[in-house]
Amino acid sequence: MEGHQRGGVVEVGENARERYYDSSGYGRPDGDGVVLSVVEAAHLLYRDDLAAVDGRDFGAFLADNPDAVVPFLVYRDLRDRGFYVSPAREGWVDDHAGVDLVVHPRGDGPWDGTVAHRVRVVGERAAVPLADLGGVVLAVVDEESEITYLETERPDVSGTSDCSPSTPAEGVLLGDRVLVDEPPAALYGSGFYGQRMGRDGALQLSLLEAASLAERGDLAVDGGAGAVRERGRAAAGERFDRRLTVYRRLRERGVVPKTGFKFGADFRTYADVDTVDDLGHSELLVRVLPAGVVRSPRELALDVRLAHGVRKRMVFALVDGDDVAWVSVGRLTP
């Protein structure tokens, strides 16, 4: 059979409905013909299941529709994995905004109206606004045409860690840290604040820990929380305030943040700290970013690969004033 392109779709008439839609899940019915998206038509040409579109073969058709090359690679990959896939066109699927393809659950087809994954196709060099993510799978096509699937969610970040030291600690600002010579035992032991100095139980607190404790009245330091924040801003600028906002929020939610430096992140977190002696594996790597931030797929791939390698979940904390939105990104094998 031969198809005819009309703008964004390819029409195939004359009993094409049964062959393409009913038995193979391509396109949408149009009388006893079908309307195919450009990507579907390319896939049928590629499979030699459609002879030509207005006389053009696979190569010539794609050369005339260059925007369809990258989505085609993803469509083909998902089809190869045994899924029916619907182009996310208005009227074809619900909630098509921001999505290119809808993957139906294994065994289901476009006629079932069910959804396994909502997929956005992006090239390796795209700019991805993180605030748009959640509930969508990014299919990233790299320069060698390999595809990486990244699942994005809006996780609930919370835990059961809780520590309000009964007696306030006294500390001294020393460079970018606060030294507490005689800390209450619970500060480190159940609150997991600071790091032991190795001598007489003295603690070194980070500026974030010290600011948060001082704000709550649990740490006395010359100049108070304001002096600690000032020191933090001098060292890290606005980033300090964003990180402090996230630090506070995590503590409020019963999650203990510790530095994620060794993982190149802002924090690693512990959701259920009872005592430091019985510390579990940290669950999340948190990267703190301004709410409007844009990341490249390569940066996302790096973060996700690293988190996966150390058995943690990668979470972005997007900060807008006092608001924090949580977005998690992980690998997906459809």
Add this chain to the structure above:
Amino acid sequence: MEGHQRGGVVEVGENARERYYDSSGYGRPDGDGVVLSVVEAAHLLYRDDLAAVDGRDFGAFLADNPDAVVPFLVYRDLRDRGFYVSPAREGWVDDHAGVDLVVHPRGDGPWDGTVAHRVRVVGERAAVPLADLGGVVLAVVDEESEITYLETERPDVSGTSDCSPSTPAEGVLLGDRVLVDEPPAALYGSGFYGQRMGRDGALQLSLLEAASLAERGDLAVDGGAGAVRERGRAAAGERFDRRLTVYRRLRERGVVPKTGFKFGADFRTYADVDTVDDLGHSELLVRVLPAGVVRSPRELALDVRLAHGVRKRMVFALVDGDDVAWVSVGRLTP
């Protein structure tokens, strides 16, 4: 005993030489006294091995010498690991430029003139010019005062992979890739160029692969290598040229570069490709950067941790015109 600070050093007289230098490797002899660096004096105060410096105890002394806080943490850590450590002061050690501490081999002391590691101390927020690295260990002190040691080298990047296809291939530019319908078998089979399309052995080449092949006369494409480079520059700007320079150099040196996208890097590389069917593990992750680039310790930690997690070595290719300098960074446990 009590010391007296004179600018950058602390002097301790009266038989201090035997106690501090001869038996413990602190400072340098000065008659039968010693001259200590500020960091060494802080460590002796911390150990209660020195009573005071001009009446000040450990906390007060460090508060007056805030620049010594971070080096002190590293000095203490290395001492705790059982090493003698010399401050890299002019006249105290050779080659002190760009270095803060010299770690002597285990069992050796400052009197032996031997060197295990030359250490540069940097805070988590420092800016590290990559071109300065090689032959030095970075001791990064993070905000919670934990220390990460990063070993830097100037590696020889070379291999034995070689592929000059006997017959040129013919390709078509399609978006950001080149499609080769009927490639010579050696192109993929022994050269590991491109990725198979899954159909009749057709190959998709990345723009870098295509440009490099076209420049060497191994690929015919409309407009030649120039058209491919133009497409690459339109997509990635100057970064395309830097990556192409490194791609060419790696191929010239017998190393096969493939995309490092899944690892958030520019390339992963194979030093000894004989045939693709018998492909070993890729050895390096290569990140391509302009020669003058500055990285934060956090970015370095992220790269190094990831490379370590996938059993590869992290190498930075620093590009200045046609020159490429290779700098590797890895974790070190002293």
